[in-house]
Amino acid sequence: MKILVLGSAAGGGFPQWNCNCEGCRRVRAGDPFAQPRTQSSITVTANGSQWVLFNASPDLRAQINANPALQPQGAVRGSPIAAALVTNADIDHIAGLLTLREAQPFTVYATPRVHGVLAGNSVFQVLNAQLVSRRSMPLDQPFSPFGPDETDLGIQVEAFAVPGKVALYLEDETQGANFGSRPEDTVALKVTDRRSGRSFFYLPGCAAMPPWLADRLRGADLVLFDGTTWTDDEMQRTGTGSKTAGRMGHMSMSGTEGSIAAFAGLDVARKAFIHINNTNPVLLHDSVERRQAEAAGWEITYDGMEFLL
Ligand code: MLT
Ligand code: MN
Ligand code: ZN
Numbered sequence: 001m002k003i004l005v006l007g008s009a010a011g012g013g014f015p016q017w018n019c020n021c022e023g024c025r026r027v028r029a030g031d032p033f034a035q036p037r038t039q040s041s042i043t044v045t046a047n048g049s050q051w052v053l054f055n056a057s058p059d060l061r062a063q064i065n066a067n068p069a070l071q072p073q074g075a076v077r078g079s080p081i082a083a084a085l086v087t088n089a090d091i092d093h094i095a096g097l098l099t100l101r102e103a104q105p106f107t108v109y110a111t112p113r114v115h116g117v118l119a120g121n122s123v124f125q126v127l128n129a130q131l132v133s134r135r136s137m138p139l140d141q142p143f144s145p146f147g148p149d150e151t152d153l154g155i156q157v158e159a160f161a162v163p164g165k166v167a168l169y170l171e172d173e174t175q176g177a178n179f180g181s182r183p184e185d186t187v188a189l190k191v192t193d194r195r196s197g198r199s200f201f202y203l204p205g206c207a208a209m210p211p212w213l214a215d216r217l218r219g220a221d222l223v224l225f226d227g228t229t230w231t232d233d234e235m236q237r238t239g240t241g242s243k244t245a246g247r248m249g250h251m252s253m254s255g256t257e258g259s260i261a262a263f264a265g266l267d268v269a270r271k272a273f274i275h276i277n278n279t280n281p282v283l284l285h286d287s288v289e290r291r292q293a294e295a296a297g298w299e300i301t302y303d304g305m306e307f308l309l
Pocket of ligand 1: 010011012090091092168205248249
């Protein structure tokens with residue numbers, strides 16, 4: 001199974017359109033230690049020709065143009081993208097579905113809750129229901145996603161709820177501290193190549209690491225994990241915002257409650273941060289934080305990075 005990182009940045013990308021923080025400024029200045037990144041998405045193939053998208057970012061068009069494997073092959077119209085699975089209803093994970101219009105058959109998988117959000121936004125009707133089937137991704141029940149015409153894509157997926165938050169634009173302050181979030185709002189995916197049996201976990205959003213989740217990830221071949229911020233108060237520190245990472249539904253990397261500490265001792269063969277916010281100093285190759293993350297055994301994903309399992 002091949003895993004290709006299409007977009008390694010969090011929502012907004014690197015640089016973000018309205019941000020002039022150190023990192024964003026350095027990308028715009030062409031600093032070689034600050035490489036641009038597009039928004040959060042990966043794609044996977046088990047058979048080498050058909051690809052499954054995991055999240056569909058607003059940058060999907062540019063990501064397809066940057067990756068020949070996702071471009072039409074042969075016929076006058078067509079796409080190697082056979083299915084798209086989304087892990088939540090955040091803009092950075094669903095807006096790219098709109099890029100996949102133009103009468104192309106594929107399958108969209110999401111939890112019933114996230115499908116409800118898509119169904120409630122009439123702009124997504126641009127995906128012609130006769131060509132684009134929307135299928136439910138049940139929690140805790142492994143399933144094999146299909147492409148158009150029921151083609152088998154060779155992978156098995158298991159979705160399970162992880163600590164997180166409802167999409168920003170759906171937050172309901174009358175619903176208390178979690179803004180009306182439900183378990184189906186944020187899922188992790190375990191993806192298995194059915195032929196080799198090898199698997200990886202994809203968690204671009206995760207707000208905490210309870211013991212059951214640590215146990216679940218223990219000994220994994222590969223985990224792609226929420227790398228949104230380095231510190232919980234990073235937005236305040238950088239003057240870019242007032243919310244903590246926790247308030248946004250993300251676990252920070254550093255500190256006793258952070259993901260680096262949470263993974264210590266979990267014996268994960270390869271662990272890599274993804275969905276990295278533009279304020280996160282690990283994006284800068286010459287930062288102390290980058291060295292610390294790497295010294296703790298973490299890789300920092302970049303657009304175009306590949307993993308073979
Ligand atoms: C997030 O990951 O917290 C969201 O994508 C934020 C947003 O909607 O911009
Ligand atoms: Mn996001
Ligand atoms: Zn920035």
